[in-house]
């Protein structure tokens with residue numbers, strides 16, 4: 001699924017990264033706890049979170065997330081957007097709640113990180 | 125102790141400074157990427173260093189992170205001045221946290237930081253003196269045989 005398709009599905013607004021909406025997303029995970037994200041995150045993940053502070057982008061950068069979707073219509077501040085630009089991590093904001101956003105993506109066939117442990121993707 | 129083939133860099137971490145919190149780990153990640161450390165190792169170092177850095181920001185006044193690189197290992201030491209940890213065994217348990225409501229609102233306080241460090245480092249040592257501070261040492265082997 002491309003980031004553009006995800007944007008449409010979640011009626012999301014692109015805050016940064018209009019030029020990279022054609023990137024392919026293969027799995028996603030959602031949490032508001034940064035240590036959880038650091039524990040379960042795998043390179044290439046699409047991160048859904050309700051946290052919009054600078055650490056949300058730092059965490060995404062550290063786990064090599066492909067993009068961030070902020071839920072519940074939240075938007076980060078200017079410093080955070082600037083950092084996302086520096087790190088070239090696309091960030092989007094959806095009015096949907098976490099549960100609904102994740103549910104829609106899962107229904108559309110986007111798996112979670114758990115599926116990576118058993119199936120196709122090679123282990124680190 | 126100084127070796128010819130060793131690179132050492134020291135970084136300062138400030139307690140309560142959330143706008144810079146994490147920047148040391150971002151910098152370390154960039155250094156390791158630049159010198160061509162395999163990405164799976166860079167990732168483990170970055171996660172462990174970030175968790176350690178955030179703990180200094182949240183629970184200490186000031187800390188120092190020392191990165192030591194040689195052809196065999198990446199060593200990260202984090203020493204802080206702060207409240208220290210009374211019961212390390214308890215602090216190491218998944219889910220144990222003394223994070224305040226304010227820290228939780230910022231996305232911290234899952235009680236997963238120290239367990240995450242232990243999981244990602246090849247060697248992890250933590251010592252602490254309550255009322256004085258905490259010392260962490262992590263080693264990551266570049267040699268595939270020994271690495272996780």
Ligand SMILES: Nc1ncnc2c1ncn2[C@@H]1O[C@H](COP(=O)(O)OP(=O)(O)OP(=O)(O)O)[C@@H](O)[C@H]1O
Pocket residue numbers: 035036175179180182183184204206207208209215216220221222223231232233234235236237238239258
């Ligand atoms: N450098 C430190 N100085 C003083 N206390 C610490 C330090 N690091 C950790 N602690 C104590 O150990 C507890 C557990 O730390 P850990 O990093 O595992 O979880 P956390 O920081 O509470 O939450 P998370 O890391 O998941 O955001 C902390 O809540 C704190 O009480």
Ligand SMILES: [Mg+2]
Pocket residue numbers: 175178179233236237238
């Ligand atoms: Mg922590």
